Amino acid sequence: MSDFRPDRRSFLAAASAGLVGAIAGCAEPRAEQSIKGDSSATIDRDDLADGSAFTDIYDAVIDSVTQVRVFGVTDPNTGAEGRGQGSGFLYDDSHVVTNDHVIANGEAADLQYTNGDWTSTTLAGRDAHSDLAVLEVDHVPETVTPLSMADERPVVGQQVAAIGNPYGLAGSMSAGIISGVNRTLTVPERQFSFPNVIQTDAAVNPGNSGGPLVDLDGTVVGVINSGGGDNIGFAISAALTERVVPALIETGEYDHSYLGIGLRTVDRLVADANDLSAAAGVIVTAVIDGSAADGVLEPATRTVQRRGERIPVGGDVIRELDGTPIPDRHALSTYLALETSPGDTIEVQFLRNGRLRTRDLTLDAWPPI
Template identity: 35%
Template structure:
């Protein structure tokens, strides 16, 4: 028989207590894990009434039955016109500035080593298919001096393009792709003379490289006259819109609710170089006039009168003792050897000080052109661009010394063309 002394008894009791403690903790832990599993299973039971919407693959036709009429209209316009809109990538060769020396604090100049004589700059813009022959309309400033032109379509096709010609005065240009006519979808051209304030205005283009983006707004104003930025001449009857136009939209179409082109998106007024809700498009009726000539001749020839004009302000009315209701375009300057100079039109030669600064007065005031009333200088520019050609004879009625007299003028081509 084994003898169990007091120490052995104490040791056995201690082992029994320790085992009980371990078993109890383990059993409690197992029970806690089972409870957690049960709770987790309850949470994972799917409630079909609140399950997330299944993502739609890109090639799935979206059911528009439950959308409102505005959404369906915009989607239909995009679906029908987007295949006509292109993304243009350009590469230009740029000259390195001539003075590339870095001065140091001791007066020595150290040239930049291994500096290339030319470098290449990349850019992008938008455009649209004009005809089945592959002509694409865009902005002159988008493709000017481009060494390489690449045109991408919405189906993923990318092809090379060549420059056909351009008109810096209207900021319009034409490039051409050699593609199967069956994959070219020309746009439908509208009539910008019918554009009205409040009309729906939609753009499709590539703002900041975000290809085939649609924005929508309204026509904010019509009849704006803006400098093209490429020449000293202005573009008449531009369309102003609050539809977002950003860098990369240039050259893309401004559309009406029928998907017809109202104009070519060209410029914005913004301190941030991004949309501020004040964008401008070249009216499509000027596109209709200019583009066929670019395709045929590489450029467009405008008529030239040879004057600078000013609207009639209250200061001019007071200084020239005019009727308060007098309207017209005051001739500020007549260029030498111009049609205006050859016809005897008089410019303003008297400068006077007014509260706002100095104004020039005394010239002829154009009140009509070919019997069409002139309210502002914009009216003269618009009429000459839209309704006349070089070598045409026009009749200006001018107010001179409180008397209205007719003056015949034979128009010349604009200089530099």
């Protein structure tokens, strides 16, 4: 088994690091494996400080947060095998959510709970387009309960905490606020973006990936997936997670809506170069042959130089999808991710040569990566 694939029931084996050699190749299905452990986190002490509201959140959530150990990880540059690690959390009675990038290049994954117990896992499904993956676990301690997902979308300024295992430091917590919502994170090497991403100033470091970002009620508002720099971390929203994860559990995969265009937000330079009255919407820079947009939308025909930038000229400018205003590329990716599915027919309102037009198109699914 060379890597984790979205085919159902790929086996992830080994109950602890000491058993890795025994499962090389993991060609044969194995019995459920778990090992009881112990942890200093469970030791009672009489001289504890009072703590704060965040202490209460930590106590309520931490048992449901796991450390993810990934074995057989291949370095894409050297070809050498090593071990990776990240975080995860219990989603339901037998499934743990983590990031796709945490498990994507490995052969096997184990989980350790904060009480010290280890468990082996089976891959239920993974989705590169949302950076989410689900592991089915062989063992859940009696004290561990699934975390609840937020029903309401988060707002800027809302207090949150990131819980996970940065640099392998188990059971760590950092606090902050939500710094931004509806972000779109571009993945240049994959030619797509993660939609509806939450930005936070809670400290996020390697090893936090896959752990929960929770509000003051201990409810998951996002799945941490990266740190972008000083005081900037990102999480896949609970809203997108709740669309993707149930499908991964049921079928092992999730289909995202695919419009089939290249685009750019209409800023002041784009508006000026295209004689637009407002800097709003997204301009179509390319249309993929055979995609949903092919034959419906027209791309830019040329570029001009403005302040050292190449600015697209002549493309359709999308203003609304199904009556929902699309002020920028973030709004477009969020609408497609949360409000549509492949096969849906949507109404696109756009400007072409100064005239407002409306056309219907039927969305495709993203092609395989």
